[in-house]
Amino acid sequence: MKVGIVGAGAIAFGMAAFLEQAGHAASLWSPSGARTKALAAGEPLVAAGAIEGSFRPRIATGPADVVAGAHVILIALPAYGHKQVFDAIAPHVTAAQTVIVSSHASFGALYLSRLLAARGVTVPIIAWGTTLLSGRQTGPAKVQVNTVRKTVDLATLPASRSAEGLALCQSVFGDRFVDRGSLLAIALSNLNPTIHMGIALGNMTRMEKAEAWGQAESVTPNVGRLLEELDRERLAIATSLGLEVRTIFQHLHLSFGVPYGSASEMHQAMHAIGKGGAGPTTSDSRYVTEDVPFGLVPTAKLGRLAGHPAPLHEAGVTLFSAMYGRDFTGENDLLAALDIGSLSLGQLQALCRDGYSPLSS
Numbered sequence: 001m002k003v004g005i006v007g008a009g010a011i012a013f014g015m016a017a018f019l020e021q022a023g024h025a026a027s028l029w030s031p032s033g034a035r036t037k038a039l040a041a042g043e044p045l046v047a048a049g050a051i052e053g054s055f056r057p058r059i060a061t062g063p064a065d066v067v068a069g070a071h072v073i074l075i076a077l078p079a080y081g082h083k084q085v086f087d088a089i090a091p092h093v094t095a096a097q098t099v100i101v102s103s104h105a106s107f108g109a110l111y112l113s114r115l116l117a118a119r120g121v122t123v124p125i126i127a128w129g130t131t132l133l134s135g136r137q138t139g140p141a142k143v144q145v146n147t148v149r150k151t152v153d154l155a156t157l158p159a160s161r162s163a164e165g166l167a168l169c170q171s172v173f174g175d176r177f178v179d180r181g182s183l184l185a186i187a188l189s190n191l192n193p194t195i196h197m198g199i200a201l202g203n204m205t206r207m208e209k210a211e212a213w214g215q216a217e218s219v220t221p222n223v224g225r226l227l228e229e230l231d232r233e234r235l236a237i238a239t240s241l242g243l244e245v246r247t248i249f250q251h252l253h254l255s256f257g258v259p260y261g262s263a264s265e266m267h268q269a270m271h272a273i274g275k276g277g278a279g280p281t282t283s284d285s286r287y288v289t290e291d292v293p294f295g296l297v298p299t300a301k302l303g304r305l306a307g308h309p310a311p312l313h314e315a316g317v318t319l320f321s322a323m324y325g326r327d328f329t330g331e332n333d334l335l336a337a338l339d340i341g342s343l344s345l346g347q348l349q350a351l352c353r354d355g356y357s358p359l360s361s
Contacts, residue, residue, distance in 0.1 A: 193295020224264025
């Protein structure tokens with residue numbers, strides 16, 4: 001299987017290594033061009049940790065090149081870059097291809113569906129609730145893969161192609177997927193924004209002072225209780241919409257193999273087995289710059305639309321905006337482009353089921 005990967009950070013590098021190790025052919029496209037310079041110059045991609053080996057993925061020269069000939073196009077970069085790359089690849093995607101968004105954020109699949117519909121093209125757009133793996137880029141051509149998740153939630157847009165989307169993911173990435181059946185469920189399935197909110201609030205001065213600190217071990221009982229309350233808000237929204245999503249406890253157990261306990265206890269167990277990871281050493285971290293506008297903001301908006309406001313999520317947006325002197329709500333270019341605020345709940349539910357049709361574009 002030929003897979004074109006849009007992105008060149010830790011997740012993109014890890015996915016390239018995963019695919020190459022599994023016998024597939026991966027291409028990497030860095031929108032800026034900066035992150036693939038070493039690979040383009042001939043250095044191998046070296047993976048360590050949960051994936052070990054040296055690999056030579058193809059380096060694409062642009063959006064048309066990474067799409068051309070690919071069976072699957074995998075979006076693997078922070079959400080603040082999604083709209084830009086959707087705009088770039090949409091003119092080149094054909095009806096014979098499939099797009100996977102890893103991980104999906106802020107109704108981005110709807111935006112891509114609308115772009116393709118304007119061209120008269122419909123493809124399966126598969127939204128993953130989280131990334132297949134976690135890790136950190138440790139050099140220009142190196143990646144440390146911390147874990148490869150055993151279970152990943154997904155949904156396919158349009159839902160009529162759900163069986164096709166699930167079968168493709170299983171054939172390429174293994175039998176590790178749970179089809180949640182609705183893009184709305186995936187919109188409420190990514191726990192990174194809420195987990196990262198608690199971690200960043202509790203350790204902001206460490207981030208600003210570039211201290212070396214353990215991430216999971218810093219989820220103390222107080223931080224853990226905040227994560228659990230944030231999770232209750234998210235679950236309440238899902239329940240009100242008749243959706244089934246995993247809890248924070250299921251997420252930590254399935255992703256890292258730790259026994260069930262409180263959120264703090266499970267993070268401490270992650271630290272004890274060497275899966276706790278290192279905390280951000282800068283305040284310019286995607287834990288805030290990505291997860292607040294593209295994670296907390298859409299969840300808060302969906303909560304109000306569903307009649308179940310999420311005051312802790314809204315407080316997080318307000319607090320981080322004050323701390324950074326930025327309007328994180330206004331930084332979400334996907335919600336602005338989709339004009340989500342003008343949709344009724346019924347209209348949004350229909351779009352999350354069917355996507356945009358070429359006939360209605």
